[in-house]
Amino acid sequence: MSARAGAARGHFLISHTHWDHIQGIPFFAPFFVPGNEWDIYGPKGLGPSLREVLAGQMQYTYFPVTLDRCGANIRYHDLVEGTFDIDEIKIATHYLNHPALTLGYRLEADGVAVVYACDHEPHSRIPTNGKLVGQDLRHAEFVSGADLLIHDAQYTAEEFPAKVGWGHSPIEYAVKVGQQAGAKRVALTHHDPLRDDESLDRLLARVGTRLRENGSSMDVFAAFEGQVVEVAPSDGKGSTRPIREFQARTPVTPALAERSAVLGIADAKMAAALSEAMQAEGIRAEFFSGIEEARTLIAKQRALLAMLEHDPPRIDGMETCRAIRRQESDHEQLPVVMIAAREDQAAGAAAGVTDWLVKPFSDAYLRTKLRAWALRTACRWIRGPIPADEDRRLASLRALKILDTEAEDRFDRITRLAAALLDTPIALISLIDEDRQWFKSCYGIKTAETSRDVALCAHVVYDREPMIVPDALLDARFADSPLVVDEPRVRFYAGYPLILADGACIGTLCVFDTRPRAPADPDLARLRDLADLAVREIHGMNAA
Ligand SMILES: [Zn+2]
Ligand SMILES: [Zn+2]
Numbered sequence: 001m002s003a004r005a006g007a008a009r010g011h012f013l014i015s016h017t018h019w020d021h022i023q024g025i026p027f028f029a030p031f032f033v034p035g036n037e038w039d040i041y042g043p044k045g046l047g048p049s050l051r052e053v054l055a056g057q058m059q060y061t062y063f064p065v066t067l068d069r070c071g072a073n074i075r076y077h078d079l080v081e082g083t084f085d086i087d088e089i090k091i092a093t094h095y096l097n098h099p100a101l102t103l104g105y106r107l108e109a110d111g112v113a114v115v116y117a118c119d120h121e122p123h124s125r126i127p128t129n130g131k132l133v134g135q136d137l138r139h140a141e142f143v144s145g146a147d148l149l150i151h152d153a154q155y156t157a158e159e160f161p162a163k164v165g166w167g168h169s170p171i172e173y174a175v176k177v178g179q180q181a182g183a184k185r186v187a188l189t190h191h192d193p194l195r196d197d198e199s200l201d202r203l204l205a206r207v208g209t210r211l212r213e214n215g216s217s218m219d220v221f222a223a224f225e226g227q228v229v230e231v232a233p234s235d236g237k238g239s240t241r242p243i244r245e246f247q248a249r250t251p252v253t254p255a256l257a258e259r260s261a262v263l264g265i266a267d268a269k270m271a272a273a274l275s276e277a278m279q280a281e282g283i284r285a286e287f288f289s290g291i292e293e294a295r296t297l298i299a300k301q302r303a304l305l306a307m308l309e310h311d312p313p314r315i316d317g318m319e320t321c322r323a324i325r326r327q328e329s330d331h332e333q334l335p336v337v338m339i340a341a342r343e344d345q346a347a348g349a350a351a352g353v354t355d356w357l358v359k360p361f362s363d364a365y366l367r368t369k370l371r372a373w374a375l376r377t378a379c380r381w382i383r384g385p386i387p388a389d390e391d392r393r394l395a396s397l398r399a400l401k402i403l404d405t406e407a408e409d410r411f412d413r414i415t416r417l418a419a420a421l422l423d424t425p426i427a428l429i430s431l432i433d434e435d436r437q438w439f440k441s442c443y444g445i446k447t448a449e450t451s452r453d454v455a456l457c458a459h460v461v462y463d464r465e466p467m468i469v470p471d472a473l474l475d476a477r478f479a480d481s482p483l484v485v486d487e488p489r490v491r492f493y494a495g496y497p498l499i500l501a502d503g504a505c506i507g508t509l510c511v512f513d514t515r516p517r518a519p520a521d522p523d524l525a526r527l528r529d530l531a532d533l534a535v536r537e538i539h540g541m542n543a544a
Helices: 050-056 134-143 171-181 197-213 268-281 291-300 317-326 345-351 363-378 390-399 409-422 457-463 521-543
Strands: 009-013 037-043 073-079 083-086 089-095 103-109 112-117 148-152 185-189 219-222 260-264 284-287 303-309 336-340 355-358 426-432 436-443 449-451 467-469 492-499 505-513
Touching (some): 089 363, 112 134, 148 171, 171 185, 268 363, 291 303, 317 336, 409 426, 409 436, 409 505
Antiparallel strands (some): 426 436
């Protein structure tokens, strides 16, 4: 459906699908206007998709118009923890501590960072003095340097002890996160429905007094319906995002049913609790005793994570963790969760601990964490980063006027040869456009293009170096890529960059197989020769 002049267009970021967060959707009139275009983003659960969950509340039993009959063109995007872009806005997602799978969002554009963290409960008890630690520290890091933090603040510190496990924060915690993260402004939200405006004002006054006593200039206010907040760049501090990022958008459902977690637990009661929680989430629990058994279990199957109890001298989880790390390759790192009475970050980092679960913990907390850990591992792949010369590269590619042209035998000849010489079922000439990889020639598959996010070739274009992946399932960069876990099920990949005379790297000549393969040197030499031919044809095409 094409957008009419004056039609509305927008994006919705939903933290989770608890009713208080999606109830407005059936009554949002612009969803019913034909020609309007909407994108809705929300966390990918282990069960139904975001679309199915939203459609659920609009079945005829509850509502006269189903989601399918809304009129507007609505697209749904299931998200895991990672990063993605909406136009010029860079968005990072982060799992929050809430009984339902919930994502916080960090938006960065024009030098401004805004973080939305709702609904969220502190992971551990809030220190009255001193700094946030562990998971709460990681939460503050996600907020780091925000110009505006919109944070859950349903309770007060006095009310909170009776509400632990409900998935919401005391105001004091929201303020502490803001302070430790160096946030400029904090909008308190998700107010307790039983609190009136006057009591909110009193709480704010109390917060303000305390901040002034501490010499803080952070602005804390209570968000209200219809409020508009303008944020301007404050100090030009750059983004702290890592260069290699996990992709947050995931079109595939992780097959958790086939996957397991390996556990080294001495405490029988805890083992039973873990086993039950995993079963509820659809993950098989495999217990081991002793390091040798752990090694065998991990080598035998693709585990989602390891959970190790650390309670010396009864059981030494740190030693097991070190042993697990010793046998791993660079590209395959099993997440290891240490269960202990307290976090020892220094020792944990040295041993290779990924995360901590501090005793005692509730069943609900365990399941919240388990879901996040499982999704982190089951839905991760790394998209090819954008090269530094991207604008120039795209200009060179487009000047060729090759994109979306008909297939030509002089290119098909090259892919046919590549497949024959390297003995692979599939060979492609892939050109990396702004948001997609488009195939000038494809041998063995009929797809004309894929999104750039999932393209293995995008890595070759970034590195400007040939890349061989003997087994994509064993490579953390690609193991959960939709092209690997779903059709065409890439296992072996070899790609050679296509570099034009002006230095622009526009794509690859690549082959792939649905079976893993040992890389061979002659393969790369043949691929290089054929890639040279492809570049010559591309230049020839332009001269003609
Ligand atoms: Zn909720
Ligand atoms: Zn809520």
